[in-house]
Amino acid sequence: MRSSSLLLLSFLASVAAVRGASDFRVCAFNLHHFGDSKTKKSAVMHTLTRIIARCDVCLLQEVRDSKATALPQLLTGLNSYDTEHKYDAVASVRLGRSESYQEQYVFVYRTDTVTVTGQYQYPDDRPGDVDAFSREPFVVRFKAPKTVIKEFVLIPQHTTPVNTTRELDALYDVLQHMKKLWKTQNVMLLGDFNADCGYLAKKNRKYVRLITDTELVWLIEDKTDTTVRSTTSCTYDRIVVHGETFVREIVPLSAKPFNFQTEYRLTEEQALEVSDHYPVEVLLKVIKSKVPFNGATSLALTGTEETTNQFTSHSKFLSLFVLSHYVFQMLTW
Numbered sequence: 306m307r308s309s310s311l312l313l314l315s316f317l318a319s320v321a322a323v324r325g326a327s328d329f330r331v332c333a334f335n336l337h338h339f340g341d342s343k344t345k346k347s348a349v350m351h352t353l354t355r356i357i358a359r360c361d362v363c364l365l366q367e368v369r370d371s372k373a374t375a376l377p378q379l380l381t382g383l384n385s386y387d388t389e390h391k392y393d394a395v396a397s398v399r400l401g402r403s404e405s406y407q408e409q410y411v412f413v414y415r416t417d418t419v420t421v422t423g424q425y426q427y428p429d430d431r432p433g434d435v436d437a438f439s440r441e442p443f444v445v446r447f448k449a450p451k452t453v454i455k456e457f458v459l460i461p462q463h464t465t466p467v468n469t470t471r472e473l474d475a476l477y478d479v480l481q482h483m484k485k486l487w488k489t490q491n492v493m494l495l496g497d498f499n500a501d502c503g504y505l506a507k508k509n510r511k512y513v514r515l516i517t518d519t520e521l522v523w524l525i526e527d528k529t530d531t532t533v534r535s536t537t538s539c540t541y542d543r544i545v546v547h548g549e550t551f552v553r554e555i556v557p558l559s560a561k562p563f564n565f566q567t568e569y570r571l572t573e574e575q576a577l578e579v580s581d582h583y584p585v586e587v588l589l590k591v592i593k594s595k596v597p598f599n600g601a602t603s604l605a606l607t608g609t610e611e612t613t614n615q616f617t618s619h620s621k622f623l624s625l626f627v628l629s630h631y632v633f634q635m636l637t638w
C-alpha cells in the first residue's frame with residue numbers, strides 16, 4: 306500500500322514534469338567576450354549549449370564575433386545537442402562607439418515555438434539626447450502561440466558601466482518609442498543593465514524613469530546575485546516587464562538567475578571560463594493542456610505548429626502511464 310502511494314506520487318510528479326516541459330522560458334545571458342577563442346574550448350561550448358537549450362528565447366550579450374564564426378558554431382552545437390527543437394538566431398549589427406570594441410545583441414530562439422515578427426535597430430538620435438547609448442537596443446518582436454500573451458517585444462540592453470544611470474533612463478524613451486511604433490503594450494526589457502553596486506548609486510535611482518514608472522515591474526529583485534565570482538554579489542542582470550497584461554501572463558516568482566555553476570557542478574574557475582554572469586530567466590504562462598486520466602489528451606492549443614508538441618507530450622504521457630503501470634504490477638506481485 307505504501308509503495309503504491311509512493312508510486313502514485315512519483316507518477317504524478319512525472320506528469321507534472323512533462324507538463325513543466327512545456328514551459329516557455331525567456332533568458333538573458335551576458336556571455337563575456339563571446340567569440341572565436343571561446344569556441345575553441347569544447348567544455349565551455351558544451352556548457353553554453355546546455356544553458357541556452359533551456360530557453361525558448363535567449364538574449365545573448367557581449368557577442369564579439371568579429372570573424373562571424375562563433376555564432377554559427379553555437380547554433381550548430383545547439384541543433385545537434387537538442388534535437389527536440391530547432392534553433393535559429395537573429396542578430397544586430399556590431400554596435401559600439403569605437404571600432405576596436407564592438408558587441409552584438411543576438412536572440413537565439415526555438416523555431417518550433419517562436420517566430421520573429423519584427424526587428425528594429427534603435428537609431429539613438431532622439432533630439433536633446435543624441436547618442437545616449439553605446440550599444441543601442443536591437444528590438445525584436447516575437448510571436449509565441451503557446452504562450453498566453455501570444456506576442457511580445459523584447460528590448461535588450463547591455464549598459465556601459467560608467468554610464469548606467471543615463472542609459473537606463475534613456476531606455477524609458479526607447480520603451481515609449483516602441484510602444485508607439487509597434488502599437489503594443491507587451492514589452493519586456495532585459496539584459497546586463499549593470500544596475501547595482503558601484504554602477505547605479507541608490508541616490509540616483511529616483512532620476513531613472515525605468516525605475517520610477519509604476520507601469521514597470523522589475524522581476525529580478527535587488528540583492529539577487531547575478532555574478533559568478535564568489536567575491537562579488539551584485540544584481541547586474543535584470544528583467545523588467547511593462548504593462549498589466551504582460552505582468553499577469555508571467556509565471557509568478559519564476560524570474561531568477563540560473564546558477565549554472567551549482568547546477569552543472571563546475572568549479573568557480575570552470576564557470577568563469579563560460580561567463581562572469583549567470584543568465585537571468587523568466588517563465589511566460591502557456592496555454593494549459595488538459596490531461597485526463599484515461600490517457601487521452603485534449604489540448605486547448607490551436608494551430609498546426611503545435612501538432613508536434615502535442616504529439617510529443619502525448620507520447621511522453623502515455624509512456625509514463627504504461628511504465629508506471631508495469632512498475633505497479635511488479636510491486637504488487
Ligand SMILES: [Ca+2]
Binds near residue numbers: 429
Ligand atoms: Ca549611440
